[in-house]
Amino acid sequence: MSKKMTMQEAITEAKRCLNCSRPLCRTGCPIENNIPEFVRALSEGNIGTAYETIAERSNLPAICGRVCAHEKQCEAHCILAKKNSAISIGSLEMFIADFAHEYGLNPVPPSTGKRGKVAVIGSGPAGLTVAGDLAKMDFAVTIFEGQPEPGGVLLFGIPEFRLEKDVVRREINILRKLGVEIITNKLIGPDMTVDDLFAQGYDAIFMGTGTALPRTLDIPGQELSGILTATYFLRVVVLADSGKLDKREVLIHDDDDVVVIGAGNVAIDAARTAVRRTTGSVTVLYHKTAKDMSCLPSEYEAALQEGVQFKFLKKPLGYLNKKQMRALTNTRAKASPADETELAGLLVQNIVKDQDGKFVETGGQEIIPCDAVILAVGQRPAARIVSTTKGIQVDDRGFVITKERPYGMTTRAGVFSSGDVVHGPKTVVLAMKESKKVAAGIAQYIDAKKLLAECEE
Numbered sequence: 001m002s003k004k005m006t007m008q009e010a011i012t013e014a015k016r017c018l019n020c021s022r023p024l025c026r027t028g029c030p031i032e033n034n035i036p037e038f039v040r041a042l043s044e045g046n047i048g049t050a051y052e053t054i055a056e057r058s059n060l061p062a063i064c065g066r067v068c069a070h071e072k073q074c075e076a077h078c079i080l081a082k083k084n085s086a087i088s089i090g091s092l093e094m095f096i097a098d099f100a101h102e103y104g105l106n107p108v109p110p111s112t113g114k115r116g117k118v119a120v121i122g123s124g125p126a127g128l129t130v131a132g133d134l135a136k137m138d139f140a141v142t143i144f145e146g147q148p149e150p151g152g153v154l155l156f157g158i159p160e161f162r163l164e165k166d167v168v169r170r171e172i173n174i175l176r177k178l179g180v181e182i183i184t185n186k187l188i189g190p191d192m193t194v195d196d197l198f199a200q201g202y203d204a205i206f207m208g209t210g211t212a213l214p215r216t217l218d219i220p221g222q223e224l225s226g227i228l229t230a231t232y233f234l235r236v237v238v239l240a241d242s243g244k245l246d247k248r249e250v251l252i253h254d255d256d257d258v259v260v261i262g263a264g265n266v267a268i269d270a271a272r273t274a275v276r277r278t279t280g281s282v283t284v285l286y287h288k289t290a291k292d293m294s295c296l297p298s299e300y301e302a303a304l305q306e307g308v309q310f311k312f313l314k315k316p317l318g319y320l321n322k323k324q325m326r327a328l329t330n331t332r333a334k335a336s337p338a339d340e341t342e343l344a345g346l347l348v349q350n351i352v353k354d355q356d357g358k359f360v361e362t363g364g365q366e367i368i369p370c371d372a373v374i375l376a377v378g379q380r381p382a383a384r385i386v387s388t389t390k391g392i393q394v395d396d397r398g399f400v401i402t403k404e405r406p407y408g409m410t411t412r413a414g415v416f417s418s419g420d421v422v423h424g425p426k427t428v429v430l431a432m433k434e435s436k437k438v439a440a441g442i443a444q445y446i447d448a449k450k451l452l453a454e455c456e457e
């Protein structure tokens with residue numbers, strides 16, 4: 001996990017770099033940031049050059065510095081990782097981006113907008129990357145965002161204690177300075193279609209619409225109140241904390257006992273957010289072992305330190321209301337009108353890992369009392385655009401199908417896509433990596449289209 005550094009700490013850390021002749025850190029970075037160069041510039045106290053170097057490959061360095069899985073990527077490839085003392089590349093990236101903001105360093109000139117006109121749908125990491133890269137290539141770019149504010153998961157998913165919302169806003173403002181126009185509260189599909197956008201003269205359209213629909217569990221009791229999805233919970237917390245929603249809408253109350261189902265980063269973020277809002281217990285429930293969890297080990301450690309409990313090898317079988325809980329646990333509490341509508345517990349199957357490493361359901365059942373369940377069991381794309389546009393094919397799970405040439409084009413000519421809506425829920429930097437390639441594909445497509453039109457004239 002990255003930590004904030006003073007200038008002295010950052011320069012001292014950068015000076016530890018061994019300046020390898022064949023630096024492996026860069027190969028560990030999905031967007032091939034020129035890490036050796038920015039670390040060298042920083043070690044010489046040249047923070048302007050360090051920022052310029054980062055800005056060549058990334059439009060979101062302050063964000064990547066905070067939320068990328070450095071311990072699995074660049075830092076894991078650092079030669080010093082073998083001695084357990086890898087250079088803290090994430091913290092250095094964060095220091096350089098924050099310093100550049102504080103001192104108003106902005107190395108890239110605004111787009112002339114002369115090369116063509118592109119509409120970008122969605123303003124998560126995918127949309128922001130495509131918009132930034134195309135603006136740097138002199139395209140005129142307009143982002144259409146369905147939410148009242150741009151940022152996607154960066155703003156409405158990842159909690160404030162891991163990624164400050166002001167940091168997201170300021171990196172988006174750098175794109176505005178590049179000339180990118182952002183129109184919010186415009187949901188493409190219901191409000192306006194892809195065909196409407198083409199009719200407005202856009203040369204190409206990019207869809208970076210993410211995975212808006214949360215998956216749920218098909219088990220008895222789903223209709224009870226007190227069951228919510230992690231993405232909804234995290235979103236209402238952001239809105240409530242920024243005063244845009246009544247705090248009572250958050251649905252986790254002061255002394256609630258909360259169970260979070262799942263074991264990825266979304267589950268851990270939901271649990272760490274819940275533990276900050278209740279004096280009751282917060283328990284993460286997972287059907288495999290700690291080693292099988294897909295969250296970062298550092299996130300797991302942080303959750304444990306904050307008081308989140310973990311129950312492994314438990315599979316949810318059903319949600320229980322108060323009446324069922326009374327019957328199953330033999331308690332004699334008085335009946336109340338909410339008895340059959342409110343969640344009061346979870347019935348789980350204990351799992352055993354057998355000698356062959358297989359998970360088998362032979363461990364008997366258990367009841368876990370709880371007032372709220374937060375589901376973090378995956379997401380899938382909404383179909384707002386594909387259902388209102390002819391020719392954009394999706395796979396059987398709803399993910400958009402794209403081509404290699406021009407890179408990222410969908411089955412509809414001129415419509416491109418990348419990010420979670422194409423490859424499923426992954427990471428910020430993977431959405432950025434793919435979107436950089438798609439921005440290049442869009443530029444090629446528009447240049448070729450214009451050349452052809454000129455030849456025909």
Ligand SMILES: Cc1cc2nc3c(=O)[nH]c(=O)nc-3n(C[C@H](O)[C@H](O)[C@H](O)COP(=O)(O)OP(=O)(O)OC[C@H]3O[C@@H](n4cnc5c(N)ncnc54)[C@H](O)[C@@H]3O)c2cc1C
Pocket residue numbers: 067068069121122123124125126127144145146147150151152153154157158159186187188189208209210211212231234265266269384385418419420421425426427428429431
């Ligand atoms: C809680 C949580 C924590 C995470 N933590 C991390 C982390 O620490 N590190 C990491 O690397 N990754 C993390 N991820 C994953 C990462 O955030 C995603 O992989 C990434 O945001 C995907 O980017 P995207 O641009 O494809 O989609 P999104 O970020 O989902 O953005 C899609 C945007 O499109 C907009 N949109 C959708 N449909 C329309 C429409 N029809 N019209 C207009 N706008 C539309 C949405 O409102 C949204 O703003 C996390 C994800 C979650 C949910």
